[in-house]
Structure formats: structure tokens, C-alpha cells
Amino acid sequence: MLSVTKRSSWTDTLLSIFLFVLIIILYQYFAHQRHLLNPHDKLVPTFAQMLDAFTRSTFEPDRNGVYRLLDDTLASGQRVLISMVFVFGGVLMGAYMGLFPVMDKLFYKFFLFFDKIPALAILPILFIFFGLGEVSKVALIVIGVVPTIILDTYLRAKAFPQEQVIKAITMSASKSQIIFKIILPKIFPMALDSIRLNFKAIVLFLISGEALAATAGLGYRIFVVRRYMAMDIIISYVIWIGLLSYLIDAGICLWIKKQYRWYNK
Template identity: 55%
Template sequence: MKFLSMHAKFGPVTTALLSASLFVLCVAAYFTASHIRHQENPKDKIMPTIGKMWKGVENTAFKEDRKGEYRLWVDTWASAKRLGYSTLLLVLAVLLGLHMGLYPFFEAVFYRFILFFDKVPALALLPILFIIFGLGELSKVMLILLGVFPTIALDTYLRAKAVPREQIIKGRTLGAGSAKITYGVVLPQIMPDVLNTIRLNFKAMVLFLIAGESLAATAGLGYRIFVVRRYIAMEIIIPYVLWMSLLAFVADLLVRLWIKKRYAWYQAH
């Protein structure tokens, strides 16, 4: 049982096999159950076969719909834009948290408000967002932003607060100004952890995206899932869910690779 030891070490091949094992088991379990259901009822729509799901992918990704569009790619682009805008705006959350952690004025003004706002369920604000911003793109972006902005800001605040005061004092002694200490000393130290927090919130961002698209949208991955559910089109819903998950996984991977490349010291920390 050495492979269960705390000191076990695996080669790349063994690691790859172990990593793939649960995926293989899940796929095998699904298609076994699907095969059994289709033996009992060839018209079963709950667990489509791989052939039916591939047909669903073909119809949405490689065949034009009545509007002359490739539905999967149009939906992907619409959702990606909303998530992209929201992620870019999270820079404001990082800057706010950074300043709250270093400057007493910002902490006194914003900390308790952000702490309270973090407890407000973002989905409860959705009707208000629709009333204020309408049913367009802005309301969906704001929903995603409000859902994760306080969390990112508070996480950045705590990490900035945890930087030893000795470093700040030493920076002052060496003649560094407030801006240099803030952006040249503290921010580079906490940035890898902040990026990790952002990537761990990708799932929450996708959930808010789906919520917004399900209520008011004309395109988007979440929108399409809620449209075809009326027809129990699982051969489209399942590939869409897998596609969304794959995109989130790739985004997470890219952030991890960026951290590894840009902050090589962080891996040894």
C-alpha cells in the first residue's frame, strides 16, 4: 500500500493514468446506463447515446440554423464576451482590496460596506438590475460582477493586510513612496494568490452568467440550455454543459500556467 503513503511518488505515466481513471469510470457508467435504458425504451430522451449526442453537436456546431448561424459558436462568443468583460472589471476589485489593506482611509470607508455587500445574494439583485440596466448585456455583466466582486476585494484586502509591516517600513527607509510600495512591493507578492482566487471563482461567474442568460438573452450557452430543455433535448444539453465545463477548465489552466511562468518563485513559496 505504498501508493497511499504521504511520501508516495508517481511517474508521469502513472500520474496520467490515475488522473484519467475517474473520467473513464464516469463515461463508462453513463454509457452503460444509457445502453440499458435504450434497450428498455429505444426512444429514451433522458440519457442519449453517443450517436445522438454527436448528432446534436453536428446540428449546433457544423450546420446553419434558420438564421444562417452556427448556433454553438454564436452562443459561445456571446457568453465569452460577457465573462470577459466581467473578468476585466475585476481589476477594480483587486485595486480596491489592495488599497483597503494598505491605507486606513480606504479601509474605514469601504471595508464594512464590502463585507456587508458580500453577504447579499447576487441573484436576489437580478430583478433590480433588469429594472435599472434593462435586459441588455450590461445587466448580465453587472450580475456576474456583483456576484464575485466583493469576494475578490475582500480576499485581496486580507492578503495585503497580511504582508509584514517590516517590508513597508523598510521600503520607506530606502526612500520608496506610497505608490512604489503599493504597486512595486505589495501587489507583486499577493498577485499569484489573488489570481488563484479569481480562477477559483470561475465556476461562480459561470453560474451567474447562466442565471442572467436564462431570464433575458437571445444568445448564449446558458440561454440555449434553457431553450432546448423545453423539448428535453438532452443530446444538446449534455454537450453544451460539457463544452461550458471545458472552457472554464481551459481558462483555469491558462491562469495556472501564467502564474507558473510569471511568478516562478511562487511555486517554491
């Protein structure tokens, strides 16, 4: 039997950062070794080089007077925000499908089929129909993520205790009241968990769309500087994307913890 021992907060903190520190030390070691052999090595930049590249992208305007990191972050962020409108619409759609048998029969197999189609496989079709503008990039994110969110919410709604729904019906509650006042308040934190766990897929489809056709964006910038083997910029952008995604995930977790205290009890 495993013995349960009480750990200090310092121990927990050290354990949580141990792998990060280990990776940083190993990376710095290999970067240092490569630069001893070739001071002009571009494949494994040092942390000083990455910090310099990040600083230039953040605080120094390019020849067009644009601060690249800010401009790329705003462009990518706008695409994500627009797609999130459809993602939350998918939560509502899944709840309706789980409650009403007619919508279940009409939409379930349709979304189940679409969920199995790799979104990147239809990217050329999106470019043909919608062109190379913003619509195709947002559509790629929506097609890649929303069916999964709909099906996940659908299963949550189907598993909702039917006696509570029947009780609401006997008390003359309307369909909208059942959805918005009974079902959604209970399954919404689970839907938020599903969204945050699928956020990596959202970023993946965002970068894929930007890499093929864009004039600004985090994914666009990574693939542009790839031509010049500018690994210092690429890695700094990758770290920036990871940091933003982590902060969004932490923000959603904090919101769930404060607004739905019963959820993780």
C-alpha cells in the same frame, strides 16, 4: 507511518483519468439499457447522439445562417471579458484597502455587507433598473464575485510584511510605487488563484442572467432547448462549458507557474 513510493508517470496518468473513464462507462451502460427499452428515449442520450447534436450546433447554420455554438460562445465570452475588467479592478481595490487605513475604514464593512447578499436575490432589481440588456448580466457577475475578490485581496495585503512597506516609505517611495512595485507583485499570483477558484461562480451568474433574458449565450441556449427536452444538446453544452472553464483554469495555472516560479516553492 506512510511509506513513500515513487510512482511512474503512467501510473499518475491512469490515476488522474480513472474517475473520468469510470463515469463514461457507467453513463454509456445506463444509456444503452434505457435505449434497449425505448429506442426514442430523450432523457439519457447516447454519446453518438450528443456528438451529433454538438456537430450540428458547431458546423451547421440554423435557419438564420447562424452557427449556434460559435454565436453562443462569443456572446457569453464577451460578457465574461467585460466582467473580468471589474474583477481585476477589485484586486487593485483590495490592495489599496489593505495598505491605506482610511480606505480600510471607509470600504471594508461596505464590501463585507455586500458580499453576504446573494447576487441572484437582487437580479429582479437589476432588470428593473438596467433593463434586460447586457448591463444587467454583467452587473450580476460583478456584484456576485467582485466583493469576494476585494476582500480576499484585502486580507492578502493586510498580511503583507509591514517592514517592507516602512522601508519603502523611508526611501521616499510614493503610494503608487508601494502598491504596484512592492505589494501587487507579491500578492498578485494569490489573487489570480482566487479568481480562478471563483470562476465557477462567474459562470453560474452568467448562466443565470442569460437564462432569464438573452437572445444568445451558452446559458440561454441550454434553457431554450430545455423546452423540447433536448438532452443531447444540453449535455453537450454543459460539457463544452466545463471544458472552456477547465482550459481557462489551466491557462491561469500555467501563467502563474511561469511568471511566478517562487509562488509554489
